[in-house]
Amino acid sequence: MLAVADLKKSFLSPEGGRVEIVRVPAFTLAAGGQQALRGESGSGKTTFLHLIAGILAADAGRVEIDGAEMTALSEPKRDRLRAEKLGYIFQTFNLLQGYTVLENVVLGMSFGPGADRPRARELLGRVGLGHRLDHFPHQLSTGQQQRVAVARALANRPKLVLADEPTGNLDRKHARESLALIREVCRENGAALLLVSHDEATLAEFEGVRDFKEINSAAG
Amino acid sequence: MTLPLLIYRSLRQHALSTIVTAGSIALACGLLMCVWMVKTQSQAAFTQTTAGFDAVLGARGSKLQLVLNAIFHLEASPGNLPYADYEMIKRHPAMKTAIPIAVGDNLRGYRLVGTVPELFESVEYAPGKKYALEPGGRVFAPDAKEAVAGSFAAERLGLKTGDTFHPFHGLAFDEKNQHAETYTVTGVLKPTNTPVDRVIWIPLKGLQTMSGHDPKAATDVSAVLLQLRAPTAGFMLDMMYNKQGNRLTFAYPVGAIIAELFQKISWFDRVLALVAYLVALVAAGSVLASIYNSMSARRRDLAILRALGAKRRTIFGAVVAEAACIGALGAAAGFAVYFALFAGVARIIRTQTGVVLDVFAPHPVLWICPLAMIALCALGGMVPAFKAYRTPVAETLAPVS
Incomplete structure (x- = not known):
């Protein structure tokens, strides 16, 4: 499902030199699999996810998602692949504040296979927000906003869901509930899940958690 | 559905600047149409008004x-x-x-x-x-x-x-x-x-x-x-x-003598037209400035849309279309300005000269001007659209780990 090989990314440092943030010789995730990566802040986890999602262009290496080589595609094709095969749950949810709950989900779909309002409603119902479709994000609690983000990430029936510290902004009780929901909905939709976090309580919910340091050999 | 939703929500989110900008376009558009229509109609009316005498x-x-x-x-x-x-x-x-x-x-x-x-x-x-x-x-x-x-x-x-x-x-x-x-x-x-x-x-x-x-x-x-x-x-x-x-x-002949008068005061027409064109340019500039200034506040939204799979050209198109929509709103309101201004001017001309100008008379300027205004606004929208086009997604979404 996801295969990463010799992936490298470095950034220009303020001093003028280049700092390597990601160097991942190999990483794979099977279809429908769920993998958690443990990593401290600044370890390059988010950059790694951005490279997988094609939001950032890699300096070298390859990322293959469901048979398509993301790193070899032009930017418009990467955008298309991201819209069709990837779901992304951000730590800060990144909901569009000026759009309703339903529009946030539908808009995410419209860049991929196309807007499907019944499916968006169904998913929002599934995450317990069927009665909040016309609300705006600022009218929701943090936990509810996170559930919108989950529904949006899964709306396009993605093959892979990337979750970046998805419980980072939630209290313990809501974090646990939210995580269970993400895993369950991914399972129901047959999506693989790659989650990165530094929160031990979150990681404790997963089996076979890997340290990001193990797979990322970048010096920076 | 995507583009109209993006435009609608953006206009709603920036309702005040949308209204102010559309208002300035309405003034410009109405003024341009009025200057043009009063000029052409009064010229035609005066040169054709011979009371039947040669x-x-x-x-x-x-x-x-x-x-x-x-x-x-x-x-x-x-x-x-x-x-x-x-x-x-x-x-x-x-x-x-x-x-x-x-x-x-x-x-x-x-x-x-x-x-x-x-x-x-x-x-x-x-x-x-x-x-x-x-x-x-x-x-x-x-x-x-x-x-x-x-x-x-x-x-x-x-x-x-x-x-x-x-x-x-x-x-x-x-x-x-x-x-x-x-x-x-x-x-x-x-x-x-x-x-x-x-x-x-x-x-x-x-x-x-x-x-x-x-x-x-x-x-x-x-x-x-x-x-x-x-x-x-x-x-x-x-x-x-x-x-x-x-x-x-x-x-x-009577008509030619009046036409000579209009020729003598044609410089005044040109000054009026120049003022109207300048107002139109300023209005288009205000669209540019208004959207451009809102870009900083929108950067995150644009980055989120890109992260969701929106192509750069979709974002570019949405901003240009938004500018064109502001132009269209302004142009539509411009007709109200035009009717009000024209009615006032026509009333003065009728009172002073007895010549009647028809506010509802069709003329190509009544569609050329609004369309040109929309095009000008779309053109003005290209500058912020280019800024939106270049929004760095990863940098804007700011890695937090």
């Missing part, structure tokens, strides 16, 4: 002043001409109709013009259109102290058939200069949408012999309105009166 004969002086005085009932008369000159030109074989007029009095600012009943009986003021009176009215008798009121003057002065009035001396109203004669209104003309509507017509003799007027000029006329049998006669008479003679002025 030429005017009057005292030696400016042709333009003669036409303005005799046809538009503006300006002072350049002087009088003896009745014999009227009789002579009336008998000229090239002459179809010759109508004498005399001016010099008013009724509360509205001109009294002395003429002959033939004006209302045989002259077509526009092709196929003769003067008609409102029901119950009749033309004045040539020797009676009677009057026929133009529709606009009657409306403003509240005159109706059977009413009486005392004229005032001079072309400008001065209540101390009231004549002793009493005139009776015998009819009110139906609207002609020409300067005739602003005039109160009385018998020629009545004006010539009004108390207080110079008895030596009791047979003089102010001008003679002429219909020619053939245009060639106009050039012949022009030669006779203007080049060979030095006592009278033959103003021919």
Whole structure:
């Protein structure tokens, strides 16, 4: 499902030199699999996810998602692949504040296979927000906003869901509930899940958690 | 669905700047349309307003002043001409109709013009259109102290058939200069949408012999309105009166003389048009500035959309389309501005000259201007759109781990 090989990314440092943030010789995730990566802040986890999602262009290496080589595609094709095969749950949810709950989900779909309002409603119902479709994000609690983000990430029936510290902004009780929901909905939709976090309580919910340091050999 | 939603929500989110910007575009668009329409319509109306006459004969002086005085009932008369000159030109074989007029009095600012009943009986003021009176009215008798009121003057002065009035001396109203004669209104003309509507017509003799007027000029006329049998006669008479003679002025053709006036004041048109173009440019610039300034606040939203799979060109298109929508909103509101401005200007022109401008008259500028404004706004939107196009997704979404 996801295969990463010799992936490298470095950034220009303020001093003028280049700092390597990601160097991942190999990483794979099977279809429908769920993998958690443990990593401290600044370890390059988010950059790694951005490279997988094609939001950032890699300096070298390859990322293959469901048979398509993301790193070899032009930017418009990467955008298309991201819209069709990837779901992304951000730590800060990144909901569009000026759009309703339903529009946030539908808009995410419209860049991929196309807007499907019944499916968006169904998913929002599934995450317990069927009665909040016309609300705006600022009218929701943090936990509810996170559930919108989950529904949006899964709306396009993605093959892979990337979750970046998805419980980072939630209290313990809501974090646990939210995580269970993400895993369950991914399972129901047959999506693989790659989650990165530094929160031990979150990681404790997963089996076979890997340290990001193990797979990322970048010096920076 | 995506693009309309993106545009709609963005406009809603920035409702205040949307309204202010659209308002400035509405002003620009309305002003441009108004300047253009007033210019073209008034030029057409004035050059076509001949009251059905081809030429005017009057005292030696400016042709333009003669036409303005005799046809538009503006300006002072350049002087009088003896009745014999009227009789002579009336008998000229090239002459179809010759109508004498005399001016010099008013009724509360509205001109009294002395003429002959033939004006209302045989002259077509526009092709196929003769003067008609409102029901119950009749033309004045040539020797009676009677009057026929133009529709606009009657409306403003509240005159109706059977009413009486005392004229005032001079072309400008001065209540101390009231004549002793009493005139009776015998009819009110139906609207002609020409300067005739602003005039109160009385018998020629009545004006010539009004108390207080110079008895030596009791047979003089102010001008003679002429219909020619053939245009060639106009050039012949022009030669006779203007080049060979030095006592009278033959103003021919009437439309061309007014067109000359517009040519003389065309610089004013150009200044107005330039101001309107500048206003349009400033309005388009305000769209640019308004959207550009909101870009910082929108960066995160744009990055989120890109992260969700929106292509750069989708984002670029959405911002350009948003600018075009602001332009379209402004252009739509511009019609309200146009109608209001035009109605005001048309009212002033009608009051001052009797010429009627039609606010609903179709003209290409009424679709060219709004479309050009929308295009200009879209063009202005390209600058912020390019900024949006270049939004760095990962950097804007700021890695937090």
